[in-house]
Amino acid sequence: MPDAHFYRYDDYDRRLVAERVEQFRDQVRRRLAGELTEDQFKPLRLTNGLYLQLHAYMLRIAIPYGTLSSRQLRKLAEISRTYDRGYGHFTTRQNLQLNWIKLEQAPDAIAALAEVDMHSIQTSGNCVRNTTADHFAGAAADEIEDPRVWCEIVRQWSTLHPEFSFLPRKFKIAITGSPNDRAAVRVHDIGLRFWRNGEGEAGFEVIVGGGLGRTPMIGKTLREFLPKDELLAYLEATLRVYNRHGRRDNLFKARIKILVHEIGAEKMREEVEAEYESMKDSALKLAPETIEAIARQFAPPPLQSKRTRVPEVEALKLEDRNFALWLKSNVAPHRAPGHAIVTASLKPAGAPPGDASAAQMEGVADIADAYSFSEIRVSHEQNLVLPHVAIEDLPAVYRALGRLGFAEANIGKITDIIACPGLDYCALANARSIPVAQRISNHFAALARQHDIGDLKIKISGCINACGHHHVGHIGILGVDKNGAELYQISLGGDVDFGHTALGTILGPAVPAERVVEAVDTLVATYLEVRTDGERFVDTYRRIGIQPFKDRVYATV
Amino acid sequence: MPLFREGSATPVVNDGPVPMPLAEWFKDRSSTAVALANTDDVTSLQPRLAGLALITLHFPKFSDGRAYSQARILRERLGYRGELRATGGVLQDQLPFLLRCGFDSFESDQKGFGEALLKARTLFSVVYQPTEDGRPTVSQLRLQHRSVTLSAAQ
Numbered sequence: 001m002p003d004a005h006f007y008r009y010d011d012y013d014r015r016l017v018a019e020r021v022e023q024f025r026d027q028v029r030r031r032l033a034g035e036l037t038e039d040q041f042k043p044l045r046l047t048n049g050l051y052l053q054l055h056a057y058m059l060r061i062a063i064p065y066g067t068l069s070s071r072q073l074r075k076l077a078e079i080s081r082t083y084d085r086g087y088g089h090f091t092t093r094q095n096l097q098l099n100w101i102k103l104e105q106a107p108d109a110i111a112a113l114a115e116v117d118m119h120s121i122q123t124s125g126n127c128v129r130n131t132t133a134d135h136f137a138g139a140a141a142d143e144i145e146d147p148r149v150w151c152e153i154v155r156q157w158s159t160l161h162p163e164f165s166f167l168p169r170k171f172k173i174a175i176t177g178s179p180n181d182r183a184a185v186r187v188h189d190i191g192l193r194f195w196r197n198g199e200g201e202a203g204f205e206v207i208v209g210g211g212l213g214r215t216p217m218i219g220k221t222l223r224e225f226l227p228k229d230e231l232l233a234y235l236e237a238t239l240r241v242y243n244r245h246g247r248r249d250n251l252f253k254a255r256i257k258i259l260v261h262e263i264g265a266e267k268m269r270e271e272v273e274a275e276y277e278s279m280k281d282s283a284l285k286l287a288p289e290t291i292e293a294i295a296r297q298f299a300p301p302p303l304q305s306k307r308t309r310v311p312e313v314e315a316l317k318l319e320d321r322n323f324a325l326w327l328k329s330n331v332a333p334h335r336a337p338g339h340a341i342v343t344a345s346l347k348p349a350g351a352p353p354g355d356a357s358a359a360q361m362e363g364v365a366d367i368a369d370a371y372s373f374s375e376i377r378v379s380h381e382q383n384l385v386l387p388h389v390a391i392e393d394l395p396a397v398y399r400a401l402g403r404l405g406f407a408e409a410n411i412g413k414i415t416d417i418i419a420c421p422g423l424d425y426c427a428l429a430n431a432r433s434i435p436v437a438q439r440i441s442n443h444f445a446a447l448a449r450q451h452d453i454g455d456l457k458i459k460i461s462g463c464i465n466a467c468g469h470h471h472v473g474h475i476g477i478l479g480v481d482k483n484g485a486e487l488y489q490i491s492l493g494g495d496v497d498f499g500h501t502a503l504g505t506i507l508g509p510a511v512p513a514e515r516v517v518e519a520v521d522t523l524v525a526t527y528l529e530v531r532t533d534g535e536r537f538v539d540t541y542r543r544i545g546i547q548p549f550k551d552r553v554y555a556t557v
Numbered sequence: 558m559p560l561f562r563e564g565s566a567t568p569v570v571n572d573g574p575v576p577m578p579l580a581e582w583f584k585d586r587s588s589t590a591v592a593l594a595n596t597d598d599v600t601s602l603q604p605r606l607a608g609l610a611l612i613t614l615h616f617p618k619f620s621d622g623r624a625y626s627q628a629r630i631l632r633e634r635l636g637y638r639g640e641l642r643a644t645g646g647v648l649q650d651q652l653p654f655l656l657r658c659g660f661d662s663f664e665s666d667q668k669g670f671g672e673a674l675l676k677a678r679t680l681f682s683v684v685y686q687p688t689e690d691g692r693p694t695v696s697q698l699r700l701q702h703r704s705v706t707l708s709a710a711q
Contacts, residue, residue: 012695016683023680027650035668043620044650126620156685156695162657163629163688166622243626278634283687283694289703290696 004069005301005373006138007152007294009117016159017114020121024048025107032104047127047165049095049120050106054427057101059083059109060123065133065151065175066094066378066385070365073376075116077361083109088361090346090354092418092469093172094132094378095123099425121159126167126254128158128239132174134182135379138300139341139387141333144194145202147177149295150231153286157232164239168246169254171239172211181498184380186210186219187472189256190238193498195225203227208238208268209260212466216503217257220265222272229291230276233284237275241268301373301388306338310392323398325447326409331394334387342372342386342397343379344406345416349445351405352434353419354382363404371397381418383411413450414458414524415441418469422462422479423486429462431479431486436460436516443517444524453524456537459494472496474538475523476504477516488516492523492549493541508550519553526552558646558664563656563678566671573640576613592644595623599630606637614660616645625658632659632689649673653680657688 009017024044031041045051049060061076068076076096080088083105084098091097101109110120123130131151138146154173158164164171175192176183185191191207204226210219226234238256245263247253260268317324332341344364347353356364364384368376371393377385384406389397401407410416417440420426422433437460444450459473463480470476472494480487488511491504511519524537526549531540541549559568576590579597590611593599602609612631614624624643631637642662643655649670655663656678663674684692693701 010699012683012698016681016685016695019681019683040619040648126622159685160653160681161686162654163625163686164622165654166620166625240626240629244623248621248623283697287696287700289700293699293703 004071005299005375006065006067006069006148007297013156014114014117017117017119017121020048020119020160021107021111021114024110028103028107043125043166045106047122047125048106048110049123050101050103051124052427053099053425054423055425056099057103057106058425059098059101059106059120060091061096061098061113061118061120062123062130063094063096063118063378064130064155065137065148066135066380067137067148068376068378069116070368070374070376072116072118073361073365073368075112075118077358077365079109079112080361081358082112087355087357089352089421090356090378090382090384092380092382092420092467093130094135094380095130096378097421099421124170125165126169126171127165128154128161128167128171128173131155131158132172132183132188132380134176134178135377135385136182136332136341136387137177137377138298139334139339140178140180140182141335142180143178143335144196145177146295146298147175147183147192147194149291149298150175150192150228152294152298153231153291154235157235163236164243167239167243168248169251169256171242171256173235176498179498181496182379184469184472184496186498186501187212187216187469187496188219190235191219192231197225201227204231206234206238208272209257209265211255211257212469212471213255214252214464214466215255215258216466216471217261218501218503219257220260220268222265222269229286229288230280232286233279233282234272234276236284237272237279240275241271245271300336301375303336303339303388305336306390307392308338310394313391313394316395316398322407322409322447323395325451326398326407327394329409329413329451330407330411334389336388338391340389340391340394342389342394342401343411344384344386344401344404345408345410346383346406347410347416347441348405348408349415350438350442353417353437353441356384360404360406363400364406367397367400370400381416383416409447410450412455412457414444414453414456414520415450417441417458417460418473419460420462420467422460422468426462426467428465429479430464430481431462431488432513433460433462433468433479436477436479436488436513439517440520443521453528454536456524458520469496470494471503472501473504474536474541475520480510482510486513487511488513490516490519490523490553492546493538495538505546507546508554522553523549558644558666559670560642561663561665561671561674563661563674566675568671569662573611576611593627595621595627597627599627600635602631602637603635606631606635606639609637609639611640611642612637613642613644616643616647616651618645619648619651625654628655628658628660629688649677652677657684657686657690657692659689
């Protein structure tokens with residue numbers, strides 16, 4: 001099997017993760033022996049990714065920058081079989097969640113993760129969480145620089161950070177290396193966007209204070225251009241300002257976005273820059289050798305020049321209409337000629353979005369070994385990605401994914417729904433998300449119709465915490481509890497595309513669960529009637545506004 | 558509450574000066590010990606740091622981590638070298654972080670705290686972040702290793 005083409009742990013990384021497993025094992029032992037109260041144990045288990053959910057413990061496993069080797073994916077399958085119920089749920093933050101973990105087995109499960117250089121450190125708790133990246137990183141045709149190099153640098157810096165492990169609230173960082181933001185950097189606590197200045201140097205735009213949740217906000221640019229080697233100093237300065245001044249009196253006002261909002265972006269910038277002055281020439285400055293050594297590990301696989309026009313592909317396109325649709329929606333341009341990026345849809349009609357069984361994970365690992373240099377990506381849209389596929393292999397990959405049920409030609413379409421786990425699993429939820437997603441998915445299952453409707457992002461959250469990103473869905477759906485009934489509030493016009501980042505506008509009164517599909521159908525019908533050539537749903541919405549949609553939905557519902 | 562210092566698994570006698578709250582201490586500045594709330598601005602102590610033997614920083618609860626930042630500013634930016642004490646009843650699981658931020662004495666009534674303190678510096682043999690504890694970071698070790706390997710190859 002070829003080596004992975006991304007960061008490999010060295011002995012230092014491995015030792016730290018192993019020591020962390022042993023620390024956690026001791027903490028679990030003390031909890032089971034009654035030496036730690038649940039109150040004392042809770043923050044400890046949370047920073048190891050262990051939640052107590054409605055029915056059982058849930059383990060959230062970090063998939064740094066969404067990149068996995070086939071070996072790692074097979075291990076995740078094995079862990080889900082041994083310690084869970086044989087399936088897992090890929091989340092919007094490039095994590096994998098296992099929903100049925102036993103406390104006494106949790107240390108063994110994370111020890112198994114360590115065998116393949118993975119961990120669940122800081123996937124919960126009020127600390128710096130898993131840093132996410134563009135899922136097409138290192139392969140996308142439009143990329144300036146591979147953001148994963150920087151995610152790895154941030155991962156190491158943030159792991160067991162002595163100063164920032166008890167922040168006012170959780171802290172999420174996302175990095176994109178491409179002008180087409182696929183990492184939603186404007187809705188993170190810190191978003192970093194690569195761009196090249198007039199001198200041709202690549203550096204970061206630093207965006208602070210974005211986020212969804214109950215107070216959605218678009219982040220503010222604190223720094224237009226930050227030299228790359230200054231990244232950790234600037235992050236440390238920002239986190240220090242937040243740690244000292246972020247609100248701790250009210251859980252719902254504790255995120256950095258509230259601090260930025262309350263003191264203003266200008267004041268925030270002053271505070272951060274003042275801290276940064278004292279840090280920028282410290283040991284935090286990244287040595288060129290350090291950056292190079294990590295960057296070298298992300299060197300692309302040896303992609304040979306391949307045919308860009310392949311007769312078998314052209315023939316299958318004519319023969320199999322679904323394959324032709326799949327090429328359009330699930331296959332993206334690769335920077336290397338003759339190659340493509342394939343998205344495996346974890347949203348077959350009627351399935352819970354983002355779920356994969358152990359057998360499916362192993363199946364994807366096999367396909368990656370055969371056709372994608374053993375590499376897999378997890379997208380924040382809850383799909384899996386094969387980043388380096390030769391165009392001539394597309395028919396074989398399509399068939400192999402089809403056998404797993406992951407070849408639905410629906411990426412970016414109305415059934416490529418993002419949904420949080422909702423009331424089926426989550427202790428915070430007010431309403432179910434998955435069954436709503438499943439009903440919409442079944443209703444719009446016909447692929448030709450989906451492609452006719454075109455790009456349309458539906459995002460569903462089961463509560464105001466917005467794990468399903470409903471604020472930035474073209475159609476957002478939020479579960480609310482009204483006197484014990486599960487109702488759904490619909491919003492329109494949200495977007496995370498760079499330059500168009502917007503929060504959705506609420507359509508009107510929430511509707512009962514059984515009316516959600518009907519309402520979505522009406523929204524779509526309204527769009528189809530008035531759209532002009534090439535206009536996506538969200539474009540039409542921007543042109544005509546919310547009123548025509550509102551009139552139709554509340555006339556029929 | 559029992560007081561611990563590194564090197565002893567059992568509590569030590571607390572016979573040092575009694576720290577005064579910052580506002581009171583500012584009135585006459587005669588005491589060599591000051592107690593800060595975690596909302597106090599540590600830089601206000603800067604001109605007088607040399608005369609201080611003890612600064613206490615407070616953890617009202619486990620999850621409130623403001624004092625970690627105060628400690629690092631005192632140690633790293635202001636160069637404070639006297640005793641830095643964590644108060645409020647700290648737990649053993651905080652120790653690796655506290656030690657890295659420059660604390661050297663701890664109030665705790667947790668069972669087993671003293672034994673944990675003996676082991677806390679070696680619980681993690683690897684650190685990624687540069688702090689005043691002077692431990693070489695992984696990046697520094699890698700660079701050293703690299704230059705040793707390079708010079709051996711020449």
